[in-house]
Amino acid sequence: MTSHGKAVDVVVAGGGVIGCAVAYFAARRGLDVTLVDTPKRGRATSASAGGLWPLGESVGLGCGVIFAKAMKERCGPEATGHPERLPASFLDFALASNALFPGLAEDLRADTGMDVELERTSLLFLMYDDGDVAYARALWDDYPRQRKYFEWLSPGQVAAAEPALTRDVRGALRFLGDDQLNPYRLADALRAGARVRGARIVTHTEVTGVARVGCRVVGVETAGGGIGCDVVVNAAGSWAGQVAAMAGVQVPVSPIRGQIVCTETLPRTLSACVSTTDCYLAQKKHGEIIIGSTTEDVGFDTGTTAAAIRTLSAGAIRAVPGLAHATVKRVWSGLRPGTPDELPILGPVDGVTGYLNACGHFRTGILNAPLTGVVIADLLAGGRPSHPIEPFLLSRFQLPGTPELAPAGAGGSRA
């Protein structure tokens, strides 16, 4: 049995984009960080399309609007057909995180030589019918503070800006500042940057337990032995509930599957990312067009389904008719770490010391990785978070049972 005397300052459990961002920013603060990661099927970082859509995601574009339409078709008139909007606190967080990307890209290039392929694309919401126009009109009216980011395009302007798009549109709403990058490049560069800044990255190693002394977390157990630390950061994505449970904490994160279709490398077809009620489309730097995505509660199943792939494919062809002849290279699915209110879970947990959440990022883990890394590093360094995280604390949930620790010996404690 390994003793859990302090070996490092911080252990980050999970090596997706969030864990890598936490490790990178914590290491930049001079903390001694060890990141522990094991490959999992369906990890959202590798499955992601890499959209950075703070406005779009906040108002329900991307997958929200697709899900809302699907629910309306299933539930009939009871459903509004319009997606949920996320609160202003989320929009503020997302905009602040998005604003960090240009500087972060430069820093990572300087630290690692790696390019995260950040592209200024903007996001276009395509309006097919009266319902779409009404939805876009409501956004225009309801977000006066963000109006400077909005641009209303007539059908003629849509055709001029994006000749590959269908002419059969009522117009489009453009979101300036909603851009994209290469998601696994970002995770790789953050990981490499963390290493350059002195973090230790332990790959292919599963966290099998969390060690506690009373209410204090003092380390983790892994297949390769125990690691003692001051703080464990739970950045385990869709698996965050399992890591939390090892620490005696209940975290309401569950996997929400999204399926994706990816074309072969194509000549430049789209300059903006496109969101419709059927699918979103994002042409990446290397020319593939990524078409997503579904929102499904099917546990840890990482399969794909014919019905979803057909719907996404048909939706993409409706938006870009020329894609009918494009070759599909791959389809896959990923597991978003979903939470009941679709907001991330960040920061400390009442009654437990030595433990921080950095999980539950649902659809916006790539987008919110930089600011998550910054605020968690602020906390790890003993300061106040530089952006408010109260709306994202675990304590916002009325969870059944008590957040107090289970008796020592249960919940994976090896102390």
Next chain:
Amino acid sequence: MSALSERVWPLVVVGGGPAGMAAATEAARAGLRCLLVDDAPALGGQIYRQLPAEFAVRDPGRLGRDHRRGERLRARLVEVGDRVEVRSRTAVLDIVDGRRLVCSSPEGTEWVTAERIVLATGAYDRPLPFPGWTLPGVLTAGGTQALMKTMRVRPGERALVTGTGPLLLVVAGQLHHAGVRVVAVLESGRSAFTAGTAVRAWRQWSLLADGLRYRLELARAGIPVRYHHSVFEAHGDGGLSSVAYGPVDPVDWRPLWQEQQRVDVDLLVVGYGFVPGTDLCELAGCRTEYVHHLGGWVPVRDATMQTSVPGIFAVGDGAGVAGALVAVAEGRVAGITAAEQAGTIGAAQAARRRGRELRRLRSLASVRRALDEISYPRPGLYQLATRSTLLCRCEEVTYAEVSAAIGEGARNLSALKLLTRLGMGACQGRNCAPSTAAILGAETGIGYPDAGRINPRPPVRPVALGTLAKGDGGTR
């Protein structure tokens, strides 16, 4: 045509080569109804590929012994034709839940449900990266045969054939018949026609006799076969114009640069053996293992050819490269066992029929083993690639980029994929994974099993987005 998806098939056989045809035939002979799905326009697979209907054959004798073996297999299938539905031009893109096959044809995508599945998906050419290997005019042995068999195209005027194994002699002979001037065959291994091989092969003399016949044919045509030789580099501006070649070390096949020679040719045929196509096996959840002499990663199977997933069988070169005779015997074993599982044939009768094929497999195994030992590619060949040689031609990833990623700490193919995009193209790593694993091994000492795989993703064959958008209910 009726929709395939309307009912549950007792058996679906994927692949219309020797293994698939044999499996469907034996299953049907044992009373089982089955569906045979093949992506080619006509049955036969790579080795027994049929001429398109547009070609009239004046002298069938010239089509050769393989053609006659293929005709016999097809004739046996026709005899039980009322129990076998054949669906050509249909690719299987994915297998879900171990029972549902996503099939794509020019009409759209369809879901087919099977109680049992025989995967007979064949193998693909093992690529060897060397300077110039992506030039037009450089073809794989399998690709050359496909061109000549289906298109009756003469792929060049002056050819050099390089690689290892008996297929080189076959292809050289076929090129010669097609009127191509074959300047030489460069075999990196040694001659298979030695006393040692003959002793081990005595029970399967016909296999060796085939090879000897090809060899004599080349001798009559005046085509030299040079052992322990290989291509070094292909030259040309927009297309192949000449090839540098020379001797290799007899043990590890490392190029002996100082004895390099050059010859002008417009066709270079490269045949360094085959790699089993296990994509569908893996998507179906079958466990795989690395077996070097079978060509790489292969599904784990029991003696009845059943994989780790009950009801899914894997046979032929896709389950381990061993040639058409082995493929036929394995296919029959799987077909008989599937029928036995379905209860259309009794256990005793199944055991009797299977026994005959298993004895044949044992007898083929010794000669196969002898040939494999001569012809599996040795690691020295991977020294041919230079810093600027492409390893992944889909995504244009060079040896230098892979080397840099290894320097950054990548220790398996998945890590290399994420760092370099290697294997992210349309071929899903089929063309780069084996050679990259070899290079990773040379640079770090990591063995093939630890280098791992590039996980296959559906669709395992490229398909048009418009085809995916069409199709049946697929209610899952």
